[in-house]
Amino acid sequence: MRKPKIRELKEAITSLFSKPYTTKFPYSVHVPFERFRGKPQYNFEKCVGCGACAIVCPAGAIKIEDLIDGNKPIRRLTHFSGICIFCGQCEANCIADRMGIKLTKEFDLAYFKQGEDAHSVEYELLLCKCCGRIIGAKKHLIWSIKKIGHLSFAQGILLHINQDILEIKSLIPEQKVDTPLKRTDIFKIICPQCRREAFLIDENIKG
Ligand code: SF4
Ligand code: SF4
Incomplete structure (x- = not known):
């Protein structure tokens, strides 16, 4: 049998006494690292409803709807985390100082029903008189x-x-x-x- 090298022996002994790199998720809470790119979230207060984030999204994860049939015309922006690839382009190109939509640290995004992965914001639309x-x-x-x-x-x-x-x-x-x-x-x-x-x-x- 081949004898273990000194380096391998050292690593084996060190790993016996060091903490595991992986976490025990879901049994213990996992804390994502500082620059983790999780679910993007709209901020209704900061977002102005321009739609730039929907245009730059490479995955088509943001739907922009202009609903003009009702009494009050509205623009609805809906984000689908089931389609999102968490690239961060929406936040990087947000005209509202990158505050209208921000990537959060939320990563546990399993849902039971279709559509539960969506969240949206709505703004009043102005139409030509x-x-x-x-x-x-x-x-x-x-x-x-x-x-x-x-x-x-x-x-x-x-x-x-x-x-x-x-x-x-x-x-x-x-x-x-x-x-x-x-x-x-x-x-x-x-x-x-x-x-x-x-x-x-x-x-x-x-x-
Ligand atoms: S993170 Fe990327 S894929 Fe997800 S909504 Fe933003 S631009 Fe689209
Ligand atoms: S999140 Fe930013 S880019 Fe997207 S609609 Fe709001 S203001 Fe415009």
């Missing part, structure tokens, strides 16, 4: 106002939202905008396409 197109999540537009500051007073939709924030009642009623559009309609809640139409009609470029 002329054509009904989606303009964006209201919270995202408020985030834009904070980014561009006083310049936001020069843009119709942002001006409206500014009035909301300052609790100033708008002189322009928030009702459906009639066609043909007029130049003054640019101060109403209309999408960029309709704003362009309003300019073209007013300049007699388009009838």
Whole structure:
């Protein structure tokens, strides 16, 4: 029989007296290491509903739904941990200072029923009062106002939202905008396409 080498003997004796590297999970609580990438979790307070995380997700683990049929149009973002590969791209590309969605240390993600792996956040959507197109999540537009500051007073939709924030009642009623559009309609809640139409009609470029 081959005799064990000194190094192997040393390792065998050391391992007899050292703690095992593995943990006794699930019998004892496992504490993940500092930079462990576990289940991403939305933070409703910080997320602005822009949808960038859904666009960059390589696994398609984030579903973005714009629900415009009800009384209050909403954008719903749903994360499915059953599909997620925990790459961290959603957090890395989050426009809200990487705080809208964050990877947690949660790793025990077994579920009994389909759909239990999902969690979602919802935000109010703003629709064009002329054509009904989606303009964006209201919270995202408020985030834009904070980014561009006083310049936001020069843009119709942002001006409206500014009035909301300052609790100033708008002189322009928030009702459906009639066609043909007029130049003054640019101060109403209309999408960029309709704003362009309003300019073209007013300049007699388009009838
Ligand atoms: S961690 Fe990666 S796979 Fe999971 S939701 Fe974020 S971007 Fe998608
Ligand atoms: S703010 Fe961040 S978490 Fe929220 S939708 Fe945008 S990218 Fe996703």
